[in-house]
Amino acid sequence: MRMVDMIEKKRDGHELTKEEIAFVIKGYTDGTIPDYQMSAFQMAVYFQGMTAEETAEFTMAMVESGDQVDLSAIEGVKVDKHSTGGVGDTTTLVLAPLVAALDIPVAKMSGRGLGHTGGTLDKLEAVPGFHVEITEKEFFDLVNKNKIAVIGQSGNLTPADKKIYGLRDVTATVNSIPLIASSIMSKKIAAGSDAIVLDVKVGAGAFMKDLPMARDLAKAMVEIGNKVGRQTMAIISDMNQPLGYAIGNALEVKEAVETLQGKGPEDLHELCLTLGSYMVRLAGKAETTEEARKMLEEVIENGKALEVFKLFLQSQGGDTSVIDDMTKLPTARFQIEVPAKEAGYVSQITADEIGTAAMILGAGRATKESEIDLAVGLVLHKKIGDQVEVGESIVTIHSNTEDVESVKEKIYHAYEMSTSKVGPATLIHDEITK
Numbered sequence: 001m002r003m004v005d006m007i008e009k010k011r012d013g014h015e016l017t018k019e020e021i022a023f024v025i026k027g028y029t030d031g032t033i034p035d036y037q038m039s040a041f042q043m044a045v046y047f048q049g050m051t052a053e054e055t056a057e058f059t060m061a062m063v064e065s066g067d068q069v070d071l072s073a074i075e076g077v078k079v080d081k082h083s084t085g086g087v088g089d090t091t092t093l094v095l096a097p098l099v100a101a102l103d104i105p106v107a108k109m110s111g112r113g114l115g116h117t118g119g120t121l122d123k124l125e126a127v128p129g130f131h132v133e134i135t136e137k138e139f140f141d142l143v144n145k146n147k148i149a150v151i152g153q154s155g156n157l158t159p160a161d162k163k164i165y166g167l168r169d170v171t172a173t174v175n176s177i178p179l180i181a182s183s184i185m186s187k188k189i190a191a192g193s194d195a196i197v198l199d200v201k202v203g204a205g206a207f208m209k210d211l212p213m214a215r216d217l218a219k220a221m222v223e224i225g226n227k228v229g230r231q232t233m234a235i236i237s238d239m240n241q242p243l244g245y246a247i248g249n250a251l252e253v254k255e256a257v258e259t260l261q262g263k264g265p266e267d268l269h270e271l272c273l274t275l276g277s278y279m280v281r282l283a284g285k286a287e288t289t290e291e292a293r294k295m296l297e298e299v300i301e302n303g304k305a306l307e308v309f310k311l312f313l314q315s316q317g318g319d320t321s322v323i324d325d326m327t328k329l330p331t332a333r334f335q336i337e338v339p340a341k342e343a344g345y346v347s348q349i350t351a352d353e354i355g356t357a358a359m360i361l362g363a364g365r366a367t368k369e370s371e372i373d374l375a376v377g378l379v380l381h382k383k384i385g386d387q388v389e390v391g392e393s394i395v396t397i398h399s400n401t402e403d404v405e406s407v408k409e410k411i412y413h414a415y416e417m418s419t420s421k422v423g424p425a426t427l428i429h430d431e432i433t434k
Contacts, residue, residue: 003027003037010044018057025061029160035167042164042173050178055220056227058178062186065160069109069192073140076105077283080193081275082184084208084217086201087355088242092120093256094264094272095279097309100148101299104283107143108150109191121152126250126330126374130318148312157190177213181220188225195231195282197275198222202429203240205351211236211429218432226434233278234432237271238425241349241384244268248363248377248398250329257323260306267383267427273297274428330375332398338408340388344417349384353414357407361399376400378411385424388417 001023009016016024024041027033050058071078079099083089096106110120110132124130132152134142142149161183168174188196198221201207202214218234225232237243244265246255258264259272273293280292299305310320322328358364362373379396382388395411397404 003033003041007037007040007044010041010048013048015051016054016057021054021057022061022064025058025065025160028163029065038164038167039171039173042168042171042176042179045178046173046176049176052220052223052227055178055182056224059182059186059189059224060228062158062160062164062182063190066157066190067155068190069155069157071107071140071192071194074105074107074143076103077195078105078107078193079195079197079279079283080108080188080191081197081199081279082188083199084184084201084206086239086243087205087351087358088244088247088252089201090123090244090246090252090256090259090268091199091272091275093123093253094259094268095276096148096150097260097312098272098276098296098299098305099279099283100146100312101305101308102280102283102285102295103147104280104285105143106148107139107193108148109153110150111153120150122372122374123249123252124150124313124318126253127313127318127322128328130313130316132316134316142315146308146311146315148308149316150312153191158186161186175213177216177220180207180217181224185221185224189228189230193230195279196225196233197278197282198232198234199271199275200234200236201239202236203238203351204348205242205355206239215430215432218430222432222434231282232434233282235274235278235428236430236432237274238427238429239351240425242351242354242380243271245380245383246377247354247358247380248361249372249374250331251377251379251398253322253329254326257306257309257326260300260309262300270427332373332375332377332400334397334399334402334404336397336399336402336404337393338395338397338411339391340382340394340415340417341390341412342417343388343390344419345422346382346384346386346388346394346415347418347422348416349380350414350416353410354378354380357410357414360407360410361397361404373400378407382415383425385422 100106139151200218208214222232276296277289277292286292361376363377382394
């Protein structure tokens with residue numbers, strides 16, 4: 001086989017075989033296929049697309065390019081959740097203990113954050129003493145014992161995806177549904193879960209800005225998962241404004257605890273119940289999402305979900321007293337209010353601008369080398385549809401410096417007001433099942 005023939009075949013809109021796709025992935029991973037040929041191939045995919053069969057084979061070739069995690073030592077159906085990212089996305093901190101409280105194993109491998117706030121690992125490390133440096137055996141033992149543990153991603157998972165992802169960014173081929181879907185799903189499949197629930201974000205603060213593209217991506221990923229033997233479902237959720245009220249690591253931990261207590265923001269609570277219901281269904285613990293939802297609501301009401309969260313933190317060295325006294329979480333020196341400049345109803349909150357404001361404070365990483373300040377961030381007081389009076393605080397800035405003018409500027413730029421009443425934003429746009 002020759003790479004030039006693969007490029008030509010895809011350029012002309014023909015379907016590649018499993019062997020041809022394996023040749024492309026293997027050759028690019030081991031360096032025998034150069035960047036310039038892979039760039040040409042990706043541009044051909046960008047314009048011609050891939051069939052569902054091709055996309056599934058492309059995904060599995062990337063999975064097989066490196067290590068694969070074997071979770072067979074963990075009893076039960078292992079269900080994972082993946083979000084395509086957003087601002088204030090605290091769902092994992094709530095979902096993991098919530099689902100584990102129903103005796104469903106949650107073996108979570110997470111990474112560090114790059115962007116608005118930290119990743120799941122960074123947020124959890126806002127709890128004093130909590131650590132993810134545990135051995136694989138300890139990880140398996142904890143999940144079998146407590147039904148929940150979180151470990152940092154390690155090993156050589158999907159090296160082909162890492163190379164291809166880097167190339168897409170500099171060749172204007174990022175917005176290709178087959179390439180996006182295979183990139184996300186290859187990592188999830190290599191991580192070893194039996195079933196996957198996807199939270200595909202759409203809106204101004206998401207990678208997918210419009211609903212048709214988000215729907216196409218969700219369908220492509222669900223189809224890949226089911227084709228390769230992983231039960232997969234997806235929902236499309238709104239990211240035209242931040243999720244919940246808190247953006248920042250310790251602040252999001254506090255909000256997650258409040259949600260597990262049944263006192264969290266309505267949108268975060270609802271999204272966690274929706275995603276969690278699918279996880280419970282895929283684990284075989286409920287026949288319908290309605291039945292699953294009732295089970296999840298019950299473990300919030302009776303306190304079991306919060307107890308599981310405490311046990312999870314304690315088992316990985318965390319100080320569980322922060323649950324009862326959240327002042328023990330990292331706290332910023334200054335809380336600075338942002339007063340509304342005009343009266344009316346909030347019509348839009350550009351999530352990207354809010355995320356950038358949090359990153360300026362130090363809540364996220366601009367580069368992989370950036371240091372995160374776990375204490376800083378933003379707490380919103382007004383969301384889309386809320387009425388605002390002049391001078392009323394719309395956001396509290398949690399900062400370790402009093403110089404926050406650039407942060408205020410971003411916040412004012414993010415908020416748009418209307419003189420007429422505005423309805424609340426739609427949270428769940430669609431649900432994609434097999």
